[in-house]
Amino acid sequence: TAGFAASCPAAGWISQYYSQAHNGIDIAADYGTPIHAVGDGEVIVSGYVSDYGQWIRILHGDGTISEYGHMQRRDVAVGDRVTAGQQIALVGSEGQSDGPHLHLRIWADAGAGVRTDPIPYLAERGVDMPCTPGQGPGPGPAPVVHPVESGRVVSARSADGRLEVFAAAADGVHHAWQTVVNGGWSPWEALGGPGNAELALAPNADGRLELLALNGDTFQHRYQTGPSAGWSGWEPFGGGGKDIA
Known part of the structure; x- marks a missing residue:
């Protein structure tokens, strides 16, 4: 307690x-x-x-x-x-x-x-991280509403502050990331996945980024295995594009 x-x-x-x-x-x-x-x-x-x-x-x-x-x-x-x-x-x-x-x-x-x-x-003492000073003792701040970026090119910050960017192409999705906060960039990495997909990228509440790719009947996603950590492989998401309103 x-x-x-x-x-x-x-x-x-x-x-x-x-x-x-x-x-x-x-x-x-x-x-x-x-x-x-x-x-x-x-x-x-x-x-x-x-x-x-x-x-x-x-x-x-x-x-x-x-x-x-x-x-x-x-x-x-x-x-x-x-x-x-x-x-x-x-x-x-x-x-x-x-x-x-x-x-x-x-x-x-x-x-x-x-x-x-x-x-x-x-x-356990009423403060959820990250937090906002001035809340005082008691319940932590209201949940953060995480922005979702969508399109053929999407980007977001990992929990450690580095930008990560994904771009959709005919041969699948490509990925690059800052090697340090406010620093240089990695080379592009080919990830495969749906070609010419619409992408959506957003952080989960625990700080892990999640990427979704949709092209017609093909709907897949990848996610960070931990905040600022490596990425999973592609996995099916839901029942495919026809099931998405």
Whole structure:
């Protein structure tokens, strides 16, 4: 059971998720974006280290600890009492960092050194990621309405911010993607699939992109196997074009 009602830590998009190799989540945002305490608590660390840059730890009443790293500026000191949603820092890129973002880490049992995925931790406390600051404790923001792009050429951003583009041709669908955020592009990759198809591309609620291709009776789709991950092969979708209103 959640120990408190949480608040949104920062506006932005999740550029890296929690895994065994990555002990928190990264929320990419512009330099200077406000960072907020996820819950009431006491600041137990506020300082600077070479690999983490400016960083903060907050001990919450349920014994969990939220940790914030790579900040441009800290607005609280050790011993300060903070409230959920209070601004505590600004997004930066200090320490070992490839760009401006908040690294958010959660210690579920700090005494035993147990870390946990911040996304379900926040969801249990009323905040769904990505989120909007200012919601305050309690229910998270309304669901995001994801735009759908359709046509012979479609594009969308992966969860990590890279653009991906698909183009329909007589020999099937072709795919290219940015190799880094705001960076260069891969060569075109031939995917096969329906020729001269109408395409639709949109993100799922969990951040995975999904591509649909329709040509007459042929209706197929592909999808990312995880946010910003590789793609599945083509699979039939529904009963074909004649079944689509």
